[in-house]
Amino acid sequence: MISPHGGKLINRFLEEDERQKVLEEIDRLPSLTLDPDLISDVENIATGVYSPLVGFMNRSDLDSVLQNMRLADDLPWTMPIVLDVDRQTADRLKIGERVTLRSEDGQPVAVLNIEDKYTYDKEQFALRVYGTTDLKHPGVARLSAMKEFLLGGKLEVVNLIPTPFDRYRLTPRETRLLFREKGWKTVVGFQTRNTPHLGHEYVQKTALTFTDGLFINPVIGRKKRGDFKDEVILAAYEELIKHYYLKDRAVMAILKMEMRYAGPREAIHHAIIRKNFGCTHIIIGRDHAGVGNYYPPYAAQEIFEQFPDLGIVPLFFTSFFFCRQCQSVENEKTCPHDRSMHVEFSGTRIREMLVKGEVPPPELMRPEVARVILSFEQPFND
Amino acid sequence: MEKEFTSVSIPTSLYKKIEEKIKGTDISSVSSYVAKVLRESLAREQDNKEVFTPEEEEKIKERLKALGYID
Numbered sequence: 259m260i261s262p263h264g265g266k267l268i269n270r271f272l273e274e275d276e277r278q279k280v281l282e283e284i285d286r287l288p289s290l291t292l293d294p295d296l297i298s299d300v301e302n303i304a305t306g307v308y309s310p311l312v313g314f315m316n317r318s319d320l321d322s323v324l325q326n327m328r329l330a331d332d333l334p335w336t337m338p339i340v341l342d343v344d345r346q347t348a349d350r351l352k353i354g355e356r357v358t359l360r361s362e363d364g365q366p367v368a369v370l371n372i373e374d375k376y377t378y379d380k381e382q383f384a385l386r387v388y389g390t391t392d393l394k395h396p397g398v399a400r401l402s403a404m405k406e407f408l409l410g411g412k413l414e415v416v417n418l419i420p421t422p423f424d425r426y427r428l429t430p431r432e433t434r435l436l437f438r439e440k441g442w443k444t445v446v447g448f449q450t451r452n453t454p455h456l457g458h459e460y461v462q463k464t465a466l467t468f469t470d471g472l473f474i475n476p477v478i479g480r481k482k483r484g485d486f487k488d489e490v491i492l493a494a495y496e497e498l499i500k501h502y503y504l505k506d507r508a509v510m511a512i513l514k515m516e517m518r519y520a521g522p523r524e525a526i527h528h529a530i531i532r533k534n535f536g537c538t539h540i541i542i543g544r545d546h547a548g549v550g551n552y553y554p555p556y557a558a559q560e561i562f563e564q565f566p567d568l569g570i571v572p573l574f575f576t577s578f579f580f581c582r583q584c585q586s587v588e589n590e591k592t593c594p595h596d597r598s599m600h601v602e603f604s605g606t607r608i609r610e611m612l613v614k615g616e617v618p619p620p621e622l623m624r625p626e627v628a629r630v631i632l633s634f635e636q637p638f639n640d
Numbered sequence: 641m642e643k644e645f646t647s648v649s650i651p652t653s654l655y656k657k658i659e660e661k662i663k664g665t666d667i668s669s670v671s672s673y674v675a676k677v678l679r680e681s682l683a684r685e686q687d688n689k690e691v692f693t694p695e696e697e698e699k700i701k702e703r704l705k706a707l708g709y710i711d
Binding site: 332425426428431432435436439440509566567568569 | 676677679680682683692696697700701703704707709710
């Protein structure tokens with residue numbers, strides 16, 4: 259089984275006796291309300307998805323991540339995991355103090371032990387992480403709305419916030435045991451935020467040819483307008499796995515996390531997360547975690563050269579298409595036929611058909627999957 | 641504040657060998673090459689010492705069975 263990132267799978271959930279003690283004091287502590295994206299970060303720190311992080315980043319780690327794409331101890335890490343607060347809150351809280359972190363409905367989720375309190379340069383943050391300061395970039399827009407101070411420190415977690423998809427929610431400890439029970443020594447992770455078409459199935463099965471198991475890991479959480487709803491993605495994949503995959507070779511579980519659309523940096527982040535889940539390999543396609551035209555199409559593959567110590571092996575896929583002559587999904591290395599015979603896997607085109615209530619042709623999408631998607635009255639986020 | 645880089649001594653012969661090796665490659669310096677190789681080596685040496693207690697293993701298996709992941 260592959261080691262967790264940093265060598266140890268983090269668990270920040272308190273044991274029951276400690277948990278009860280903290281719950282007794284929790285209402286007496288100052289309180290911060292976190293939005294759902296930050297709650298996801300707390301939960302991912304708690305369960306070891308973000309190993310080796312044990313809390314929100316201090317300034318030394320943030321600076322090192324921004325500058326070097328590594329934590330202060332040199333371990334690869336590319337995405338800041340930070341907690342922002344306004345000036346008034348920063349003035350009120352002291353280093354060494356404990357503060358309760360609550361969800362928007364007031365539920366206590368964790369206690370933060372404040373170790374650091376600091377300001378940061380948003381422009382530098384945007385340029386380093388997203389490669390742009392364009393406010394049309396969703397990650398930059400989110401950053402610009404963040405408050406001006408950051409708090410760093412370790413978390414003691416008391417509760418997980420339930421989701422409607424908890425039936426698919428596994429912690430890294432659970433996936434690692436699952437892979438062991440399945441007898442999988444090598445596991446390839448597939449990150450997705452879309453329903454599956456034949457191109458996705460092609461890359462997954464190609465990767466599965468060289469590994470023991472496939473871990474389909476859809477991202478659940480805040481996404482863009484026009485993205486598929488989470489329940490639609492899960493139902494579509496359930497249908498695909500049921501009809502077209504061997505039960506012993508493919509499993510699915512969700513990753514509850516905000517998509518940052520940071521392209522190359524986020525590709526590394528996704529690889530680290532799947533390593534923590536127990537994957538030995540990860541599929542990285544064209545423009546992984548990208549949005550619009552902010553990143554060169556294969557920058558998210560090229561960045562892996564800078565991390566020979568990442569531990570998880572990336573499997574790079576370039577372009578693929580359905581060839582009407584070959585009558586199969588092919589890529590530029592396997593198909594000798596003219597481009598006029600190629601049918602591109604256009605997410606936009608597939609979406610247009612589905613919006614009109616049309617079943618996409620079978621060379622683009624499995625009919626069972628299309629029927630499931632069309633069974634939803636409104637499959638897309640407004 | 642801690643310095644970002646520090647010095648390590650290696651035999652001159654080894655330095656020259658590396659210098660020759662990286663000529664014409666994307667690697668900009670002997671230091672970059674050495675850092676890359678050492679990071680790779682350290683990552684390979686990492687053992688997975690993960691162990692499940694019998695109670696934890698039983699609890700996880702029950703959940704996985706209940707969710708249909710294992711029989």
